[in-house]
Amino acid sequence: MAKKNIVLIGFMGCGKTTVGKELAKKLNFYFLDIDYMIQKEENKSIEKIFEIFGEDYFRALEKEACYKVSNFKNYVISTGGGVIKDEENIINLKRNGVIVYLKATPQKIYENLKYDNKRPLLKDKDKFKTICDLLKQREDLYIKYADIVFDIEDNSPFVLAKNIKMIYNVYYNKK
Numbered sequence: 001m002a003k004k005n006i007v008l009i010g011f012m013g014c015g016k017t018t019v020g021k022e023l024a025k026k027l028n029f030y031f032l033d034i035d036y037m038i039q040k041e042e043n044k045s046i047e048k049i050f051e052i053f054g055e056d057y058f059r060a061l062e063k064e065a066c067y068k069v070s071n072f073k074n075y076v077i078s079t080g081g082g083v084i085k086d087e088e089n090i091i092n093l094k095r096n097g098v099i100v101y102l103k104a105t106p107q108k109i110y111e112n113l114k115y116d117n118k119r120p121l122l123k124d125k126d127k128f129k130t131i132c133d134l135l136k137q138r139e140d141l142y143i144k145y146a147d148i149v150f151d152i153e154d155n156s157p158f159v160l161a162k163n164i165k166m167i168y169n170v171y172y173n174k175k
Contacts, residue, residue, distance in 0.1 A: 002073035010102035012081035022161035050120035101146035
């Protein structure tokens with residue numbers, strides 16, 4: 001039986017991929033990471049795409065990917081942190097999906113990303129300040145577009161996946 005997708009949104013480093021893989025196992029869904037899909041189709045890392053073509057090109061690829069995956073069913077989909085910058089992405093993802101925002105504090109995000117040097121928007125910058133600035137710009141959009149909000153602060157990916165599955169099954173598991 002085809003079921004609505006679960007689409008994970010949130011800032012980079014909040015655990016969308018980790019939680020998504022665990023959740024997909026629990027629901028017996030497929031897992032798809034949009035950033036990975038883009039990297040595979042372009043045969044380049046996100047970092048290289050940004051470096052060579054710029055953010056606008058990447059956002060166009062992201063928009064195309066959101067449209068493609070909106071036709072899927074029985075998927076847990078992990079999005080990039082900036083997917084919410086284009087409302088059309090969310091409209092497409094909501095067509096057949098429940099949007100779950102994994103909310104994190106700037107401190108938690110920084111802890112998760114402090115040794116990661118592959119994030120184009122954090123490269124060669126004061127990571128904590130950039131995280132704070134970007135999160136401030138995006139937070140209202142994450143909340144606006146979310147059907148469900150989960151605070152990741154004191155929860156393991158396993159607990160988050162269990163709780164998301166429970167709410168999904170009670171409220172959203174409809175044809």
